[in-house]
Amino acid sequence: xxxxxxxxxxxxxxKMRAAYDFGADAVYAGQPRYSLxxxxxxxxxxQIAQGIQEAHQRGKKFFLTSNVIAHNDKIRTYLRDxxxxxxxxxxxxIMADPGLIMMVKEKWPEAVIHLSVQANTTNYATVKFWQxxxxxxxxxxxxxxxxxxxxxxxxxxxxxxxxxVHGALCIAYSGRCLLxxxxxxxxxxxxxxTNACRWEYKTHGADVDPNTGEALGQAMDKGFNFEDAKNDLxxxxxxxxxxxxxHPKADAIYLLEEKGRxxxxxxxxxxxxxxxxxxxxxxxxxxxxxxxxxxxxxSLKIEGRTKSLYYVARTAQTYRRAIDxxxxxxxxxxxxxxxxxxxxxxxxxxxxxxxxxxxDYQNYETGTSVLQRSHFVGTVRGYExxxxxxxxMNRFSVGDMIEIIHPTGNRTMKLEQMFNLDGEPVQxxxxxxxxxxxxxEGPVEGGLxxxxxxxxxx
Numbered sequence: 001x002x003x004x005x006x007x008x009x010x011x012x013x014x015k016m017r018a019a020y021d022f023g024a025d026a027v028y029a030g031q032p033r034y035s036l037x038x039x040x041x042x043x044x045x046x047q048i049a050q051g052i053q054e055a056h057q058r059g060k061k062f063f064l065t066s067n068v069i070a071h072n073d074k075i076r077t078y079l080r081d082x083x084x085x086x087x088x089x090x091x092x093x094i095m096a097d098p099g100l101i102m103m104v105k106e107k108w109p110e111a112v113i114h115l116s117v118q119a120n121t122t123n124y125a126t127v128k129f130w131q132x133x134x135x136x137x138x139x140x141x142x143x144x145x146x147x148x149x150x151x152x153x154x155x156x157x158x159x160x161x162x163x164x165v166h167g168a169l170c171i172a173y174s175g176r177c178l179l180x181x182x183x184x185x186x187x188x189x190x191x192x193x194t195n196a197c198r199w200e201y202k203t204h205g206a207d208v209d210p211n212t213g214e215a216l217g218q219a220m221d222k223g224f225n226f227e228d229a230k231n232d233l234x235x236x237x238x239x240x241x242x243x244x245x246x247h248p249k250a251d252a253i254y255l256l257e258e259k260g261r262x263x264x265x266x267x268x269x270x271x272x273x274x275x276x277x278x279x280x281x282x283x284x285x286x287x288x289x290x291x292x293x294x295x296x297x298x299s300l301k302i303e304g305r306t307k308s309l310y311y312v313a314r315t316a317q318t319y320r321r322a323i324d325x326x327x328x329x330x331x332x333x334x335x336x337x338x339x340x341x342x343x344x345x346x347x348x349x350x351x352x353x354x355x356x357x358x359x360d361y362q363n364y365e366t367g368t369s370v371l372q373r374s375h376f377v378g379t380v381r382g383y384e385x386x387x388x389x390x391x392x393m394n395r396f397s398v399g400d401m402i403e404i405i406h407p408t409g410n411r412t413m414k415l416e417q418m419f420n421l422d423g424e425p426v427q428x429x430x431x432x433x434x435x436x437x438x439x440x441e442g443p444v445e446g447g448l449x450x451x452x453x454x455x456x457x458x
Contacts, residue, residue: 003327004292005299007063007162008316012042015312016051020060021407021446022313023320027055028094029305030065033081034074036118036193041305045084052088064090067116070097079103086111092137105134112136117164120174122148124155131159138162139301141174146288146353150295160298165289166315166340167303169280169351284348286319286336290326310376310393310448313405314343342374342403342450374403374450378429387419387437388444392429396451404440406447413440 008019010027019027029043029051030036043051048064055062064085068074078100082093086108093111095101096118104111114137115121115130122141130138137160140149144163153161170177177193257263283303285292292300300323302315318339325333340348377396382389396402396415403412419437420426429436 001293001327001329002296003323004289004297005061006316006319006323007299007301008312009167009302009305009307010043010051010312011305011307013047013051013054015309016062017054018309018313018446019316020055020058022316023407024060024316026061026063026091026299027051028063028065028301030067030094031081031085034068034070034078035065036067048085048090049088052090055091056089061091063092063094063114065094065116066100067094067096067118068100069118070100075099075103079107094139101133101135109134114160114162115139117141117174124152127152127156127159127161131156136160137298139164142169142283143174143352146291146295149292149297149353153296157296161296162299162301163285163292163297164283164303165285165292165300165319167283167307168346169283169349171280281347281349282345283351284337284340284345285350285353286322286340287332288350288353289319289322290332293323293326308376309379310405310450311343313448314339317405317407317410338373374452376448377402377451378449380404380444380447380449381435383442383445386439386441388440388447389421389435389437390429390449391432392434392436393432394451395429395431396449397428398426401452403450403452404444404447405450406444408443412452 005025006023007026007028008024010016010019010029016027016029029048030041031043031048032041035041052062066082066085070078082104086093086104091112092114093104094114094116095104096116101113101115104113113135115135117139119130119139120141121127121130121138122144127138139162140152142164144152149161149163177196289300300319302319304311304315318336321333322336325331375394375396377394378390378392380388381391398415398418400415401412402415403410415438417439418426418429421435421437423437426436
């Protein structure tokens with residue numbers, strides 16, 4: 001079995017190096033103007049050049065994301081701005097816009113193009129089309145099942161295929177969302193998404209204007225609970241109408257009110273059972289790595305260019321182990337799932353790789369990521385005479401159980417002592433930008449520290 005490439009996000013040079021240290025074969029980073037991560041993106045021309053150089057020195061690959069859905073003003077400047085990037089010789093450009101792909105291939109026929117997930121490739125005929133256009137790899141849509149991916153591989157045996165296996169999922173079809181642009185004029189398809197699908201919404205009843213069909217808001221008791229009201233209606237209806245279970249108001253029009261915009265009512269036509277109705281759980285497909293490798297998928301991709309250094313290291317390390325186990329014929333290690341619980345998440349789902357009940361995909365309880373197993377608290381910045389210098393990110397204390405995450409392997413320990421940089425004992429590291437020293441046996445250089453929220457054997 002051929003080992004698929006492990007592809008990690010790089011929002012900065014530091015994250016890129018961590019990805020390689022913890023097992024990635026390749027990373028992807030983007031120009032802010034032409035990729036879909038304009039915010040929290042440290043890669044300008046100088047950083048891109050340095051990243052490509054370092055990657056090639058390590059025998060790794062560096063892909064440049066240029067997957068904007070371009071408007072005319074970006075068409076005008078695109079070739080001018082991409083020319084110095086191509087001269088740096090990234091291993092591939094990740095692109096989505098057919099016009100931009102045509103322009104690049106006309107001017108630089110030798111340029112390697114990977115088709116972005118934004119292009120929504122869901123069938124083998126489309127793969128064959130892009131192959132004829134000179135594209136060398138297709139990043140398949142997240143809407144495909146494992147069986148559909150296998151069928152595409154069978155029909156397109158000589159085309160490189162890439163599949164997302166971990167990260168945030170979008171409410172829209174493979175990322176093509178308009179919510180952020182609709183609410184506050186920040187277009188997700190231009191790289192400035194504000195994640196409006198994660199916001200908290202309240203449900204209000206509505207009347208319909210008989211002349212215009214417009215949804216009109218109703219005054220509501222502040223104690224109104226949509227689900228309780230729906231259940232009361234259903235119970236009343238079934239008790240008076242025998243076997244009929246559906247109350248007419250289940251098909252009524254309702255209005256949404258977003259928490260940060262009180263009084264702005266938005267009509268909806270669906271009966272929802274929670275407040276975070278558009279908030280997807282996070283994708284986690286580590287248990288499907290073996291199947292994807294057997295299918296012959298060339299690259300397994302992790303989402304998250306705006307995520308933390310800790311996220312990059314933890315996902316790289318965990319998926320590296322899953323790939324190595326699959327190729328060696330070892331059974332899947334369920335502890336890898338526990339490792340991923342060390343990351344803040346909105347709950348995990350296998351997405352559409354395997355069919356599940358509809359409510360498995362959505363998180364109706366919270367729009368924010370939740371820490372369940374551990375909390376990232378610091379980065380090791382130096383090590384001397386048995387003392388590791390930690391640049392702290394979050395609070396931790398003497399007496400905490402901590403985990404040292406390192407490319408050579410992880411280990412846990414109880415923190416017995418801690419000192420400031422003057423050598424004075426301290427009990428608490430309050431968080432960024434504090435630096436402290438803790439006694440620990442090496443190797444720890446380049447490692448990360450997390451505080452365990454649950455005992456290891458719980």
